[in-house]
Amino acid sequence: MNKRPIQTKITVTVPNRLHMFTTRSLFNVNNMTGGAGISIESNQKMSISVDENTSNNETPSLVLDYFCEVLKKKIGFQGGIHVSYTNVLHKHCGFGTTVSQICALCIAINYLYGDSISSTDIRRLIMEHYREEVGNKLVRGLETGVGPACSLYGGINYVTNSESLVHLEVPEQISVITFIPQETSFNRYISYEEEFGHRFKSYQADEESLEVRTDLLYRKYIPALLKMDWSELGSITEKLHTMGLKRFECERFNYVYEIKMIDYLLESGALIAGLSSLGPLNYFLIEDDKINYVERVLRDEGYALQWKQFQISKTGVRILNKED
Known part of the structure; x- marks a missing residue:
């Protein structure tokens, strides 16, 4: 099956996250995930286009290229994906730059192909396949679930896994x-x-x-x-x-x-x-x-x-x- 997009181009803006703490407790002693985080408006944009005439991807990072293939398999399409994204924040210091980009890609591709993946499944997908780029190598990373929740919902989010969530909308002032x-x-x-x-x-x-x-x-x-x-x-x-x-x-x-x-x-x-x-x-x-x-x-x-x-x-x- 080769699913077809409802449109071929899309631009999204994605917030970054601040990771406050993890939520390990007596109720999830062996769980490596969960935590609380704040979603911040960083005005970073990602532009994406899909081309049914090729299977090649063009992305600014190995991580995004990897998730393009994950999404193709999950949704069921074979086209090429072109991604343009510019990060203006420091990497690996607490802004969640990698997970924000991944979430933007997942939301955009999911929309182009008819929103076939629920927000909970997107969170689960990111946590399961999360990767980081070190030099020219792609290595498995550890995502608590806070980043996807903040990217998807905004506000302050408290999560214990890929499904349980408490969400707070913060006053504008x-x-x-x-x-x-x-x-x-x-x-x-x-x-x-x-x-x-x-x-x-x-x-x-x-x-x-x-x-x-x-x-x-x-x-x-x-x-x-x-x-x-x-x-x-x-x-x-x-x-x-x-x-x-x-x-x-x-x-x-x-x-x-x-x-x-x-x-x-x-x-x-x-x-x-x-x-x-x-x-x-x-x-x-x-x-x-x-x-x-x-x-x-x-x-x-x-x-x-x-x-x-x-x-x-x-x-x-x-x-x-x-x-x-």
Whole structure:
């Protein structure tokens, strides 16, 4: 079977994600997936065209080329796919650049071929086949499910696997600020094998905190998320940086300065502050009318931060040129 597209060209805009923490607890002790994340509007676009007269793909990366073949097999078509995409954010520092591109590709191709894959199946597909590009090699990566959820739905998302999800739409007057401290370097890529090993060690070393994490996540964090209780969300997110995988990451990369910044940002008026994914990207959520105040406080204390301000995405991936 060679399925035909409903149109041959499409452009989508895709948000990036900030990965707040993983959700390992007593309810998913052996699960390597799950977490919470924030979807940010980075205004990055992907243009895609399909050609039924060829089977060759033209993409800017091995990862996208790989997922073109995954999608062909999943949907059932044999045409060639041309992808144009420009990334303007730092790679491998916490923005989720790879998973955002993958999700944009999946949404676009799925639309071109009649939306035959559900959003849940797209999340599952990405998690199952996730890859990263290291040099000229394609290696298996580890995707918690946070990236696809943020790319698909926008807002703040709490996921435990490819299906369970709690979603929060954030008020317009709240923005996200990100920065990479000058004391750190980025591009710290961790292979799947290394990451699996590190996570396994961190899980072994953190058994004593499972009960505490379970209480924080299920009895406090989810209710606070549903009520949009920023004080509670900020406090719990900060605590989760001191246990489990996030603590292990901070110790492994010696993120002393970054963790101190979390405390300082919360004291200065941030609603939530944290370290995204493996870092070293710091982020904080703040009400727009307090941004200048926090910037002044930080400057007075000697923190000359070069930060970027983002709006929180409301919709996730958006299709820009649907044909009626």
